[in-house]
Amino acid sequence: MKLNFSEEVSGALHFDRPVVALESTVIAHGLPFPQNIETAYKLERIIRENGATPATIAIFDGEICVGLNDAQIESLATATDVRKVSVRDLPLVIAGKRNGATTVATTSLIADLAGIRVFSTGGIGGVHRGRANDISADLPVLANTPILVVCSGAKSVLDLPATREWLETYGVVVLGWQCDELPAFYSRSSGLAIDGRVDSDRGAAAVLKARDELGLRNAVVLAVPVPEQAAIDGDELEAMLERAIVLAAESSISGKEITPFLLSQLSQISGGKTLAANIALLENNARVAAEVSLKIER
Numbered sequence: 408m409k410l411n412f413s414e415e416v417s418g419a420l421h422f423d424r425p426v427v428a429l430e431s432t433v434i435a436h437g438l439p440f441p442q443n444i445e446t447a448y449k450l451e452r453i454i455r456e457n458g459a460t461p462a463t464i465a466i467f468d469g470e471i472c473v474g475l476n477d478a479q480i481e482s483l484a485t486a487t488d489v490r491k492v493s494v495r496d497l498p499l500v501i502a503g504k505r506n507g508a509t510t511v512a513t514t515s516l517i518a519d520l521a522g523i524r525v526f527s528t529g530g531i532g533g534v535h536r537g538r539a540n541d542i543s544a545d546l547p548v549l550a551n552t553p554i555l556v557v558c559s560g561a562k563s564v565l566d567l568p569a570t571r572e573w574l575e576t577y578g579v580v581v582l583g584w585q586c587d588e589l590p591a592f593y594s595r596s597s598g599l600a601i602d603g604r605v606d607s608d609r610g611a612a613a614v615l616k617a618r619d620e621l622g623l624r625n626a627v628v629l630a631v632p633v634p635e636q637a638a639i640d641g642d643e644l645e646a647m648l649e650r651a652i653v654l655a656a657e658s659s660i661s662g663k664e665i666t667p668f669l670l671s672q673l674s675q676i677s678g679g680k681t682l683a684a685n686i687a688l689l690e691n692n693a694r695v696a697a698e699v700s701l702k703i704e705r
């Protein structure tokens with residue numbers, strides 16, 4: 408499959424310099440305007456300031472783009488015809504020459520095709536609450552794609568214990584960044600175990616190196632808690648989430664619409680607190696991802 412690289416990203420890959428992939432669903436569907444466009448630029452800036460090259464990934468006119476220009480980022484943030492592209496959508500959007508925003512699943516697949524080792528995002532998809540057969544395609548892709556995903560765990564709108572079990576079954580290593588519990592996106596802890604704690608960029612890079620030397624193709628998740636000042640208390644979040652889930656059921660929201668719907672309802676119910684937390688953790692994860700990418704051997 409042909410990939411369209413920006414000059415910045417192709418130069419960095421050519422010279423084996425560290426590159427951090429970024430997804431576009433969070434821009435097109437995860438955050439509201441104008442915070443989405445501001446955050447998209449800010450994440451790229453943070454990665455550059457920390458010594459790596461950002462590669463935001465999306466699909467335009469059926470072409471896979473790795474590294475976007477300003478007009479492309481603006482169109483993701485403002486256009487209404489950008490499809491949320493998970494694995495099953497990818498062939499359709501390419502064949503139909505359409506525009507699409509990539510999820511964790513498709514960003515990971517494309518980053519791996521491009522030779523990018525590190526990917527920074529907010530939260531991975533997982534098993535939905537009360538819908539044990541609604542499992543994000545993010546999970547099977549992570550089971551088979553050798554990438555390091557820096558995130559704040561799985562979104563709290565999901566069934567976190569079931570998601571955690573799934574990762575264990577399929578051999579995805581879950582690392583805690585300077586923490587001993589799996590973060591729960593808006594909250595710093597979930598009560599769920601991680602597989603190992605790492606306290607430094609070198610520690611994370613060493614796990615990646617061992618995975619590669621073993622020939623394992625499973626992703627490594629580096630779970631970074633939301634910064635303390637933006638964190639939301641777990642019980643408070645739970646109450647808000649229950650209201651949002653009821654609203655989703657009442658509005659018959661299902662399938663790929665669920666995640667964006669719950670995220671926007673939560674932001675309204677919380678008076679913007681979940682949005683602020685989401686942005687804070689995205690920025691912090693981008694910084695950690697850039698730091699770790701500098702320590703990975705190429």
Ligand code: PSU
Pocket residue numbers: 430432433436437438493509510511512529530531532533542543544545562662663664666667670685
């Ligand atoms: N986390 C966020 N905002 C998002 C998502 C995750 O804070 O928009 C997106 C990611 O792109 C993730 C996707 O891959 O939601 C999962 O959707 P689904 O459950 O339909 O696979």
Ligand code: MN
Pocket residue numbers: 541542543662663
């Ligand atoms: Mn789903």
